[in-house]
Every structure is written in structure tokens, then in C-alpha cells.
Amino acid sequence: MLSQFSREHESHLTLADLKMDFDKDIYPVGRLDKDSEGLLILTNDKKLTDALLNPKNKHWRTYWVQVDNIPTKQAIQQLNQGVDIKLKKKIYRTQPAKVHLLNTVPNLPERTPPIRYRKEIPTAWLQISLIEGKNRQVRRMTASVGFPTLRLVRSKIVDLSLQDMVPGEVRPLDKTTMYKLLQLNKVR
Numbered sequence: 001m002l003s004q005f006s007r008e009h010e011s012h013l014t015l016a017d018l019k020m021d022f023d024k025d026i027y028p029v030g031r032l033d034k035d036s037e038g039l040l041i042l043t044n045d046k047k048l049t050d051a052l053l054n055p056k057n058k059h060w061r062t063y064w065v066q067v068d069n070i071p072t073k074q075a076i077q078q079l080n081q082g083v084d085i086k087l088k089k090k091i092y093r094t095q096p097a098k099v100h101l102l103n104t105v106p107n108l109p110e111r112t113p114p115i116r117y118r119k120e121i122p123t124a125w126l127q128i129s130l131i132e133g134k135n136r137q138v139r140r141m142t143a144s145v146g147f148p149t150l151r152l153v154r155s156k157i158v159d160l161s162l163q164d165m166v167p168g169e170v171r172p173l174d175k176t177t178m179y180k181l182l183q184l185n186k187v188r
Contacts, residue, residue: 001013001014001015001017001167001168002014002015002034003015003028003031003032003040004028004031005022005027012034015028015042018168018170019168020170022042023044025044026042026043026044027042027043027044027049028040028041028042029041029042029043029048029049029052029053030052030053030061030133030157032154033136035152036152036153036154037108037111037151037152037153037154037167038063038064038152038153038154038155038162039154039155039156039157039160039161039162039165040154041157041160041178042170043178045175045178048175048178048179048182048184051182051184052157052182055132058131058132059131059157059158059182059183060098060129060130060131060156060157060158061129061130061131061133061154061156061157062127062128062129062154062155062156062157062161063127063128063129063130063138063152063153063154063155064102064106064108064125064126064127064151064152064153064155065125065126065127065128065138065142065149065151065152065153066115066123066124066125066149066150066151066152067123067124067125067126067142067147067148067149067150068121068123068147068148068150069121069122069123069124069146069147070101070122070124071101071124071126071142071145071147075145075146075147076099076100076101076126078145079097079099079126079128079141079142079145080096080097080098080099081096082094082095082096082097083141083144083145084144085134085137085140085141085144086140087134087135087140092134094130094132094134094137094141095130095131095132097128097129097130097141098127098128098129099126099127099128099129100126100127101124101125101126102124102125102126102127105125106125106153106155108153109166109167111151115150115151116150123150124147126142127155128141128142129156138152139152157182158181158182158183159180159181159182159183160173160178160181160182
């Protein structure tokens, strides 16, 4: 599903396909590309949108990332320290991240379409937390250390998490709860 309400192609699923009536002024805050899954905030609160999208207001976003093969300690250390990725034909050094190998596979539904599966090459899951959000950054980061991303799920934004939500589920939150979970208590 594309993280937008407008349809680019008639075969694409969008937020408009969710079984819910949204006010006309509701928009997604922060996008997920068509190959990514997970937590997405929909709001008409302009202060919340600015607080989350303005790069000067750094906030942690956490992803579960399934990668090709088992990452080395060196690769994880490089991701933690920041790596060089290509953005708009220029080299960009990512800010330090919080990265670790997950001991258990996240409890997620099967992906549609399923990820590429190769019997002879194992996969592993990383948890990656970032305070920046460049275009396809997580995918570029894991590829730069030799472990391409197969599946990418945003699991958390600050303290707001997926918990037991399923794809397509919408959970309304009141402003006080949302601001508390996103640690935006000073924004009004």
C-alpha cells in the first residue's frame, strides 16, 4: 500500500483503500516507500507534522530490517558509527545509528509479495534506530556494508510503537496521548 491517498496507477493500493472515512485534511506524516511496511502517522495537526518532519527536531525512528546473510560485528559497528551512502549523486555520511542483531524474528504477518528466498543464503533481522530520514536511507545503509535489505518495517517513532497492530489497522489516538508518546509535550 502506498502511504498516500492519491492513486498513481489504478492497480496501486493507497490509504484511500482503508476501510475508514478520513477527514479531507488528514495526511501521512513521514512516508514509507512502496516496498516498506509499518507504523505511519495520519494527522491534520500542523504542529505535530512540523515537529516530526522538520530536520532540526531530531527524533528516533526504529526499524526491523531483514537482511541477506548474517551481518558481521564489523558491519554492525560501521552502521552504528555512520556510513557513506549515495544521495542525489553525492556521497552522504549518515549520522550514528543504534543497530543490533535481533535474537528472535519479529512477530509479523507474511509479506505480500513475499521476500526473495534463497535456500543456500540465510537471512537475519536487525533493529536500526535513526534520527534522520533520508530517501531509502536504511536500504542504502545496509547495502553499503554488504548486507542488502530484504524487508523493512518501521516499528516505532520515539515511544509510539506498532505493538500488536496488523497491516491496514488504524488506531485513533487523542492529542495528549500522541504528544506524550512522541515526546512533544512542549509543542502546542
